[in-house]
Amino acid sequence: MSLFPKAKYNAISLVVLAAVLVLGSCGNDGAPDVSDVEVEINIRRFDQDLFALDTANLEAGMQQLSQKYPEMLPLFAVNIIHDVTNPNETPAQAVRGFLAAPEVRHLYDTVQQVYGDLRWLDRDLTQMFRYYKFYFPQKPVPEVVAIISEFATDAFTAGDSLCGIGLDMFLGENYPAYFANENTSPAYIRRQFRKEYIAVRLAKALAQNLADAPPGERLLDQMLHNGKMLYIVDCLLPAVPDSLKMGYTREQMEGSYANEQGVWARLLEQNLLYSTDARKLRKLVSPSPNAPVVFQEAPGEIGNWIGWQIVEAYMKRYPNTTMQELLNFRDAQKFLEQSKYKPRRE
Numbered sequence: 001m002s003l004f005p006k007a008k009y010n011a012i013s014l015v016v017l018a019a020v021l022v023l024g025s026c027g028n029d030g031a032p033d034v035s036d037v038e039v040e041i042n043i044r045r046f047d048q049d050l051f052a053l054d055t056a057n058l059e060a061g062m063q064q065l066s067q068k069y070p071e072m073l074p075l076f077a078v079n080i081i082h083d084v085t086n087p088n089e090t091p092a093q094a095v096r097g098f099l100a101a102p103e104v105r106h107l108y109d110t111v112q113q114v115y116g117d118l119r120w121l122d123r124d125l126t127q128m129f130r131y132y133k134f135y136f137p138q139k140p141v142p143e144v145v146a147i148i149s150e151f152a153t154d155a156f157t158a159g160d161s162l163c164g165i166g167l168d169m170f171l172g173e174n175y176p177a178y179f180a181n182e183n184t185s186p187a188y189i190r191r192q193f194r195k196e197y198i199a200v201r202l203a204k205a206l207a208q209n210l211a212d213a214p215p216g217e218r219l220l221d222q223m224l225h226n227g228k229m230l231y232i233v234d235c236l237l238p239a240v241p242d243s244l245k246m247g248y249t250r251e252q253m254e255g256s257y258a259n260e261q262g263v264w265a266r267l268l269e270q271n272l273l274y275s276t277d278a279r280k281l282r283k284l285v286s287p288s289p290n291a292p293v294v295f296q297e298a299p300g301e302i303g304n305w306i307g308w309q310i311v312e313a314y315m316k317r318y319p320n321t322t323m324q325e326l327l328n329f330r331d332a333q334k335f336l337e338q339s340k341y342k343p344r345r346e
Helices: 009-020 048-049 055-068 070-079 092-102 102-115 120-135 196-210 219-236 242-246 252-260 262-271 278-286 302-317 323-328 330-341
Strands: 143-147 155-158 162-166
Touching: 048 055, 048 092, 048 102, 048 143, 055 070, 055 092, 055 302, 070 092, 070 143, 070 162, 070 323, 070 330, 092 102, 092 262, 120 219, 155 196, 155 242, 162 196, 196 242, 219 242, 219 278, 219 302, 219 330, 242 252, 262 302, 278 302, 302 323, 302 330
Parallel strands: 143 162
Antiparallel strands: 155 162
C-alpha cells in the first residue's frame, strides 16, 4: 500500500528508489576518503562513574567526579536532573536524590544490560567524527560522554568541547517506560528510541550547534534551515539510510521520493512557502505523525525533507561551497533561486 495518493511503484521505480535511499547527498558522488583523518572516539562512561559513587560519602565522591568530568558534572546536576520545583536544590542534593530513586537505579541496571559495552559505538562515532573533522576542520573534536538522564535528553552538545548521549532514550521502542505518556512518546517518536538512531541523534545535535537560528519565520526560511541540518547529518553519516535520518519508516521514505513533485506542487499551490502561519506550518517542519496540509498521509517534517532536496540541488550546482559558506548563506529566496531546484518526477 503506497503512502501518498499518487505514489505508484513498479519494478523499475523500486530499483531507482532503493538506490536513492542508499545514496545520500554527500554520498552521490562517493563519500570522501577520511581514513587519514586522525580521530579516535572513546566514549567516557559518566553513567557508570556516577552510579559507582558512595552515597555515604557523596561530597568527596563528587569532588573526584568533578575532576574527571569538569564540564559534564555541573551540566548534569544543574541543568539535566535539577528539580525545577525546588530552586534552592544544590548539585549534591540533586545527585543524591537521583541516585536514591529506585526507578532510576532500575533504569541504570537496564542500560548496563543493553549498553554495558560500547566499543561498537566507539567505532561508529570515530567514523562520524572523521567526517566532522573533514568538513569542519576548524572545529575541535568534542569529548563524548554517555549518561542516564531519566528520559530528559537523547543527545546534546555543550559548546564545541562536549557532547553526550542519553543511553536511556535508546532502549527499544517497546521499552515499557516509554508508554507512560502517549502524548510525549507517541508511536512515531518511540520508533526512534533504538540503538540505530544514536549516531543520527548525535549528528543532529552537532549540526544544530553549528548553525544559527533560522533567518525568518516563513516556511521557506525554516525548511531551508532544517534542510541544511539534514544535509550536514547526511555528510557525517553517508552510509546511514535516509529513512533513519528523517525518522521515517521505509514506506514513508519511499512515498516521499515517489511524490516529491506532488508535495512541491501542493506547497506552491497553497502559497505556503512564504507563509508564517504557525498553525499551517507546524507539521511540515516539526515532528508529527503526518502533514495533511500537503497530503493526508504525508509524513511529518516533509517540508524539512524538501528543504534537504533543495540544499542538495544547490550543492550539486556549487560543489566547491564549504560547509561554513553553506551555513552563512541566509537569504532563503536567493538560495532557492540559485539552487535551480526541480523535484523528481513521479
